[in-house]
Amino acid sequence: MPTRNLTIKERFNLINEVNNENINVFDAANNYKCHVRTVFRCLSNQNEITNAYDAGCRKRTRLDKNEKLSQHDELVRNFILVCQQKGIPLSANIIKQVARQKAIEINRDELMCSSMWFKRFKERINLKLGKFSGERNSINQEKVKRWKEETIPRIMMNWSNEFIYNCDETGLLYRQVPLKTYFISKTDHIGDTVFKERVSILFCVNRNGGKLPVLVIGKSVKPRDFFTGCLDNLNVDYFAQANAWMTRQIFEKWLANWHRSLVAENKKVVLILDNFKGHQVDYDNYPNITFHFLPSSTTSLTQPLDAGIIRSFKSKYMCLFVNELLQDTDSIHVSQIAKKIKLLKAINWIDSAWNSVTSETIVNCWTHFGYINSEVPYYSDLTDKLSQLSLKISTKFVEPNELLDQITFDYVNYLE
Structure with missing residues (x-):
């Protein structure tokens, strides 16, 4: 043998x-x-x-x-x-x-x-070849630590989960074919035309896993494939801007629409967002929204939408896109199919993909970045002082108003 x-x-x-x-x-x-x-x-x-x-x-x-x-x-x-x-x-x-x-x-x-x-x-x-991922090396870890140890506990203590929101934007090349693929070894795997048509999308989610309608920003005010009432059955808002970017004016319109619905429902919320210049508006115009800005250049470690929610959306959108490529059997190559995809069809896919993102995914991403309701009271020393207050009042060692003023003073200093 x-x-x-x-x-x-x-x-x-x-x-x-x-x-x-x-x-x-x-x-x-x-x-x-x-x-x-x-x-x-x-x-x-x-x-x-x-x-x-x-x-x-x-x-x-x-x-x-x-x-x-x-x-x-x-x-x-x-x-x-x-x-x-x-x-x-x-x-x-x-x-x-x-x-x-x-x-x-x-x-x-x-x-x-x-x-x-x-x-x-x-x-x-076991050495592998790959790409650098993320921006963690350039992030100030002290800012992240302070945010997670000081700011998040205050937010979670003062607000219920359903009233804590996070919003963020992302870009989407809605015609672009994925650049990575599996292929049989030693066979041709040649790419094609790169389609650079893009839209910007604003997402907003709350700590309970709820989602607001997405805001899509395109370049054209009236795209050719749009018709009267084409977006009525979709959970999507559409705005136009010359470069398909988020601007202060568009953000103000989106905030105003949301604020009117909050006033109608008699709700107040806290909104966590980054300090992008397009988000710098007159906050006094929105009394039902409390704004909390993330530390600069730390969103990849502090913003829940960046923890996997946007990635989940893009993955689901890409599945819809590739299914369209697989169904069109008449075209010789993928570029011919991509040319046929209009903005309205892409917006329908955006709506379907966003509806497919589960509440469980959203809640897990919030939890992953430390937005957790602690079972142990955050101000444990304050709790001890309140217990002492009750004891001293019951035994008449001190006037109640005098000690209550002291406790209130300590509480405000602790918050600051």
């Missing part, structure tokens, strides 16, 4: 089958097409194989037994981790260059750090 070298993953599976399923070593050798001595070697080295498998070295056929090689890998790995924390992008050539320098430092002059070495090195330390 021809024999072959087993990968670490195959050795790991072989060991589990022999130990747990009581398979005969001869049957195991036959199943994996290897020599019986290979099976016995795997069983004698099962600890090393298990550790290598857990470390991600699954496609390799050899175990690391060279201490200098392990030392060199650790030096290069630490360098990559430091660059990763600092946000420094690394290419394969940079890593190979640094690896060569590290090899010289530990007297491994024979280690050339070639492309084949880099391929093996990636497998040994």
Whole structure:
């Protein structure tokens, strides 16, 4: 029988089958097409194989037994981790260059750090190629900490969940085909025209999972595909602006419409939003809305809509978009279908996608960023003082009005 070298993953599976399923070593050798001595070697080295498998070295056929090689890998790995924390992008050539320098430092002059070495090195330390995500490295963590430890507890203590709202805008290229796709290896996967038609969308949600109608901002006041009453059955408001951006005038109109409904319902709410210049309006015109502005440049860690609500919406919109591409079987390529998509159809998809975002998703995103109703009273020391007040009044140690004034003074100082 021809024999072959087993990968670490195959050795790991072989060991589990022999130990747990009581398979005969001869049957195991036959199943994996290897020599019986290979099976016995795997069983004698099962600890090393298990550790290598857990470390991600699954496609390799050899175990690391060279201490200098392990030392060199650790030096290069630490360098990559430091660059990763600092946000420094690394290419394969940079890593190979640094690896060569590290090899010289530990007297491994024979280690050339070639492309084949880099391929093996990636497998040994489970190194992947990807993009930086988020803006966390540039965020002032002290601002985030103060917001979560001081401001959020006050908001959650003073307002019920149904009256706590958050609003934010996002852009949507409503004709653009996704740029990432799965494809069969070694086959063509060529892209097509990039469609840059965009709209801006304003979302507003509350802590209970409720949603306000979305506000869509397009470029044209009267798009060609619009007709009288085309938006009547949709939970969408439409405004026009030359660049399809949110402006102060549009934001004021949206606030005025919402405020009128709050007055009609005799409700007062708190609105959490970022300090974008388009949000800078005359707040005195909206007495039923209390505005709380997020710390500057921290929205990716403090704004619930950025915790996954907008991402969920865009994912659902993209599913509707791709389903349209799949249903049009007459077009030769996707660009021909995308050209047929008009703004009205995109707005219908926006409405459907927003309605599909569940209340559970919204509530989870609020919770993820720390907007939680604490079971323990936030002002525990104030509670103790109120208990002392009751005791002293009952025993007539002090005049009630005198001590009540002191407690009120302490409470105001605590809030400030």
